[in-house]
Amino acid sequence: MKKISVFSLLFTLLFIVGCSKDDSKDNGDSPSSIPGNNLNLGASAEDLLGNDIFQNLEVEVVYPDGFQPQAQSLENLKSFIQARTFKTKVSITQREIPAPNSAPFSIEEIREIEENNRTAFNDETTIKIFVFFANGNSANDEGNQFTLGTAYQNTSAVIYQKTIQETTSGLTAPNIVDVETTVLKHEFAHLLGLVDVGTPLQSDHKDPESDGHCITENCLMRAQAEFASGMIGMLEQGETPNLGAACNADLQANGGR
Template sequence: MRLNTIIIYLFVGVFLMSCSSDSDNDNGNVDPNNPKAGNQLPLGSSANDLLSDQNFSNLAIEIAVDDNVSVSNSALIDLEEFLEARTFKTNITITQRTIESPEMSPYSNSEIVSIEDNNRTLYNTEDTIAVFILYLSGQSENDEGNSVTLGTAYRNTSLVLYKETIDNAGQPLNTPSVSEIESATLQHEFAHLFGLVDIGTEAQTPHVDPDSQGHCNVEDCLMIASIEFASGMIGMNSVPSLDPQCINDLQANGGR
């Protein structure tokens, strides 16, 4: 008997635009006069640069944390393991720092971009590709009823997590812990930066969800659009993993 069922959607940002996987720049820096340009590209366009070591041997992750929230350590450990398993990076570093809460919830997509632009300090360098992760309290303005946004990947090397929404999703009975939901969200959104599914990393087999851009149609896959935590994660002792078809796609685009 199901007492409490919540449908939680992990959304790709609505301004997800480009599925282009062709790179006409050899190191991600499109404009030599703008050192930030290589980090201001559409979602999915740096999939190969994040997965392979061809242009960048290192990955530097900067986490900017709203001073009203905190980051789960175990979710970060899971993320690091996930990145080591799927990429060919020699060094992966994760640095965290606190930022003053913008207190503008609910957040629009353009507000997220401007918060990044005001707070991001790490950009691509010669051999290191940089990723920005924003942790905010409050919600996305796309939330409606029980359909809530836990996180969004919104640029080629940028994603946001809505920690208050994640905390609330972990409250009802029969749901996984907050840190498991946070961990799943982090990996799911990072996998969008890797170009899954078919948004910069071409799908090698037909497993694209026809109803949800950027998602997988394999039940239990990390990249499924909706995860019904009340029943879908019961029996799982850990966060969902990528299914073999998603892993195959990453391997075909330079991943491990």
């Protein structure tokens, strides 16, 4: 008799645990088994490339008045994501936010802006990316070295839109869509773990002088793509840069398309 009651108590406990799990799902809380949005750069490379955990990908773009990216640039980013990942659905949302006034921005300040404005976080089906189009320069700019973008966390990037606007104003070529597109693709490829930042190398193409970059001629992941003068140099060659064969092979080996 005693044994039976212990058994039924255990059963009741299990039943309660089972119920409370279901309840938390009903309340919309993300189950703790889902990887979060607050991890190091490259930590979600595999989750972004494949569709084992997340079938869909959503990009949340925010910008202050006057710094909205061109619609075509976001379309180009979407095509790039569809070409390189196995996601079933890729979507991009855009929203204007109040203009932060702390420019030039350090990465600490960019993280604070994300904290105050990000609304999209991973759920059971969708991994979510935050991109801030900044109304100011990077605090790391020195001399004539102007940073165009930085991927600073597993699902977060900043595009220095004011710098892009200044870089392209008065130029007939390269145009702003080409520059925005290339910077967006470059930063997104860092989130995908390139080069050797979460996606392991399949061949020796890593830039020994610049973390996360590639030495292949004309590759999207060349270090120079992150800076205004280097970017203009690349775009003057003609086509907007794409990933070279070595970078693509790395992505494919880590679950990419």
